[in-house]
Amino acid sequence: MDSIVKSEPFHIQAYKNIQRTLLEKEFSPGEQLTETSLAKKLGISRGPVREAIRMLLHDGLLVQKGVHVYVFDPQLKDVLDLYLCKERLEPLGARLAASNIDEPGIKELNSIISKTESALSNKSDNKEIASLNTDFHSLISKYSQNQQLIQFMNLIRAKNIYMRNVLLGDFTRKENFIDEHKNIADAIINRNPDAAETLMKEHIKNDLDTWKIIFNDQEGDEKL
Template sequence: MDKIVKNESLHLQAYNIIKEGILKGDYEPSKRVIEAKLADRMGISRGPVREAIRMLIQDGLLIYNNGFVRVYEPTMRDVVEIFQCRENLETLSISLAIKNITDNQKDQIADNLEETNKAFEQNDGVELGRLDQQFHDIIMQSSNNNQLIQLLGAIRTKIHYMRNSMVNGDFYPSFVEEHNRIYELILKGEEETAEKIMKEHIRKGLEGVLMHINH
């Protein structure tokens, strides 16, 4: 676990440390989270940890269950519902991105795709997960819509957690090709086709998660 830096906001540091641990799989789904133990491990008082836990409950990564705080354990219904939300928000995101994307953001996507192809050749699942999230984050930021960015950010965090906790970060083979195709459509300004490809891309992601759950 990362160390706390005393001259920075303690509750935000605690929040980021616990959140990173959850997303990395250090805490198993439904595992009980004990405030006092976390505080002791980080070498801080319980107050900042309590605030961090409150923030993570708001994020949906921790929940109250029978009087205890536990790590969120997604159900199949949760997975389907969150991907439904993601599909519609990502479609809006790419539509707005085509209208608002900057040259610098286009360059960021190009760099991301180059790194993604290398990671795919090396079968580096951890790096692919990071780059996949980065790709969608750049498009999200390119939308230039703060409310959309906030909503998608919360949803993406949950999807990242679901992928790591339920499917071990696996990716379906064509996702790299789809990222490249989406980038080409952004450059060409082909909004309608880009929306269609993005919808298919998100649906394949859902199918991949459900396939692992069913097996």
């Protein structure tokens, strides 16, 4: 964990620090966490850690059972529930972005597409490609210019990253996803809300189909 500095409220730093360690799998799914142990690792009192835990419980990255707090242990049902939300919200974000994006946003979108194409052609590690994928979706949410949608998507995205890291490890869907991103970006840049929404809906469905295939393969391996 990173050390705490005085320039930002301690509970916010603790929240960001613990969230990062969760996303990077420094704690195991189902592992019990305590205020005392986290406070000791961060070098601060238990008060800010208690507030950080409360925030992470709200985000769904931690769960409470009785008086104890545990790291969220996702199952396929959790993925399906999350993607049900993504299938509704991300296409809406793309539709709004197609109406609201400005020239700096278009430049950012084209830049992310170029960086992703370069990472794929250079066979960069999956972590970098996954990060660029996250940046693409975050940018579209940003240019929806709808603060409520942005807040919802930030929560969903953090949980999606966590579940992907826990359940899929280094795997990322490389086949066709850059073409899907380019088509979505083109629709947004050309200010075509209907196309942007439809293409994003198909993109999210393809992601979910990949999850289902992987889970089916894992279940098949367990039966052998």
